[in-house]
Amino acid sequence: MGAWGGRRGLVVGLAGAALVAVLGLSGCTSGESIAATGAGGGEQRGTQAQAKPSAKVTATPAADAKDVSPAGPITVVVADGTLETVSLTNAEGKQVKGELAADKKTWTVAEHLGYGKTYTWAGSALGADGKAAPVAGTFTTVKPKRTAKASLNTGDGQTYGIAMPVAVVFDAPVKDKVAVQKAMTVTTTPENVGEWAWLDDTTAHWRPKEYWKPGTKVEVAVGIYGVDLGGGTYGRDDVTSSFTIGRAQVVKADTQTHRMVVYRDGVVTHDFPASMGLESDPGRVTKSGTHVVMSKHATYGMTNPKYGYSNVVVPWAVRVSNNGEFVHGYAPSIPDQGKRNVSHGCVNLAPANAKLYYDSALVGDPVEVTGSNQQLGKADGDYYDWALAWDKWTSMSAIAN
Structure with missing residues (x-):
C-alpha cells in the first residue's frame, strides 16, 4: 500500500510539475507580451503627451466670402492657442475697431462695416506647439440695390x-x-x-x-x-x-352723460362737463374706443373745409387721434357742455378746465370714449392700437406666436 501510494504520489507529482511548467511557460510568455505591450503603450502615450497641437484659426466670414452682411458677425476664433495680433482693414487701409477677449481666443469687430466694400484679415496666432499660424484672407460686403x-x-x-x-x-x-x-x-x-x-x-x-x-x-x-x-x-x-x-392717468369721456372724468392712479382728480361730436351727423361723431394722447398745443388752429371753417384757434388742445379729434377749450360751447353734443368730433371743455387737463396730460395717456354710435378704427389713423382685441393684434405679427 505504501509503495502504491508512493508511485501514485510520484505520478501526480510529475503531472503537477508538468502542469506547473506549462502554466509557468504560458504565464511567462503572456507576461512578456503584456510587458512589451505595456512598454509600447507607455512610449506612445508619452509621445502623445509630449506632442502639443498647433493653433487652428477660424475667421468669420471665411476667405473670399461675398455679399457678407456688414453688421456681422465678424470674428476670429482660435483653438489650441492664443491670438497674438489681429487686424481688419478696408481697401483704403483703414483699420476696423475690434475687441480681443481677455483669454485671447476671440477677436470681434466693434463697429459696423460699410456696404459694398472689401476687407482684409491680417495677424497671427500662437499655437500650443509654440508655432505661429496666420490670420489671413479677404471678404466683400453686400452692395444693396x-x-x-x-x-x-x-x-x-x-x-x-x-x-x-x-x-x-x-x-x-x-x-x-x-x-x-x-x-x-x-x-x-x-x-x-x-x-x-x-x-x-x-x-x-x-x-x-x-x-x-x-x-x-x-x-x-x-x-x-x-x-x-x-x-x-x-x-x-x-x-x-x-x-x-x-404715472397711470386714464380719461373716461362718455358721450351720453356729457362728462369727461380724469383718473390718476385710480383716483378721480377731475370731473368736467363736456360737449362731444354731434351724433346726428356721421361726419361729426366722436368715435368710441381707446384713443391715445399724441401731442399737446397751447393753441391750435382748427380747419375743416367740409363744414366751412378755417383756422379757428382754440386753447389747450390735446390731440387724441389722427382723424382730427382733440380735447380742447372752447368757450362758445360752454352752455352745451354737460348737456348736449354739438362739436365736430372734439371733446369741448371750458378753457379753464381744458388748461387743467392739458397740464396733467402726457403723450401716451389713454382717453377712453364710450357711448357714441361709431367705433375708432384703422380709418382714423394712429393710434388705433387699443381698438384691436389682443388676439387680433397678435395675428398681425410677422412671426407666429
Missing part, C-alpha cells in the same frame, strides 16, 4: 403715458417682415407682455397686452443695419430709444 430708413415715435429720456405704443415707420416697403421683426426688440423692466403688429408694409407697432405698468423702463432697438428688408433693400441705420412710463 437701395437702403431704407426707419424712424421711431419715442425719444430718449422721455416719459410717456401707460397706453403709449412703440411705432416704427420705414421710408420704403418692407417685404421680408419676418427678418425685420427679428431685428427689432423691446426690453422692459419690469416685464410687460407685448407684441409687434404690422399695420401696413411700412409701419410696425409694439404695444403691451394691457396698459404699461407705471414706472416701466423701456429699451427699444431696431437693429436693421445689414438686414435685407426684401428685394435687395437693406436697412440704412440702426435706431434705438430709451424711455420711461409715467
Whole structure:
C-alpha cells in the first residue's frame, strides 16, 4: 500500500510539475507580451503627451466670402492657442475697431462695416506647439440695390403715458417682415407682455397686452443695419430709444352723460362737463374706443373745409387721434357742455378746465370714449392700437406666436 501510494504520489507529482511548467511557460510568455505591450503603450502615450497641437484659426466670414452682411458677425476664433495680433482693414487701409477677449481666443469687430466694400484679415496666432499660424484672407460686403430708413415715435429720456405704443415707420416697403421683426426688440423692466403688429408694409407697432405698468423702463432697438428688408433693400441705420412710463392717468369721456372724468392712479382728480361730436351727423361723431394722447398745443388752429371753417384757434388742445379729434377749450360751447353734443368730433371743455387737463396730460395717456354710435378704427389713423382685441393684434405679427 505504501509503495502504491508512493508511485501514485510520484505520478501526480510529475503531472503537477508538468502542469506547473506549462502554466509557468504560458504565464511567462503572456507576461512578456503584456510587458512589451505595456512598454509600447507607455512610449506612445508619452509621445502623445509630449506632442502639443498647433493653433487652428477660424475667421468669420471665411476667405473670399461675398455679399457678407456688414453688421456681422465678424470674428476670429482660435483653438489650441492664443491670438497674438489681429487686424481688419478696408481697401483704403483703414483699420476696423475690434475687441480681443481677455483669454485671447476671440477677436470681434466693434463697429459696423460699410456696404459694398472689401476687407482684409491680417495677424497671427500662437499655437500650443509654440508655432505661429496666420490670420489671413479677404471678404466683400453686400452692395444693396437701395437702403431704407426707419424712424421711431419715442425719444430718449422721455416719459410717456401707460397706453403709449412703440411705432416704427420705414421710408420704403418692407417685404421680408419676418427678418425685420427679428431685428427689432423691446426690453422692459419690469416685464410687460407685448407684441409687434404690422399695420401696413411700412409701419410696425409694439404695444403691451394691457396698459404699461407705471414706472416701466423701456429699451427699444431696431437693429436693421445689414438686414435685407426684401428685394435687395437693406436697412440704412440702426435706431434705438430709451424711455420711461409715467404715472397711470386714464380719461373716461362718455358721450351720453356729457362728462369727461380724469383718473390718476385710480383716483378721480377731475370731473368736467363736456360737449362731444354731434351724433346726428356721421361726419361729426366722436368715435368710441381707446384713443391715445399724441401731442399737446397751447393753441391750435382748427380747419375743416367740409363744414366751412378755417383756422379757428382754440386753447389747450390735446390731440387724441389722427382723424382730427382733440380735447380742447372752447368757450362758445360752454352752455352745451354737460348737456348736449354739438362739436365736430372734439371733446369741448371750458378753457379753464381744458388748461387743467392739458397740464396733467402726457403723450401716451389713454382717453377712453364710450357711448357714441361709431367705433375708432384703422380709418382714423394712429393710434388705433387699443381698438384691436389682443388676439387680433397678435395675428398681425410677422412671426407666429
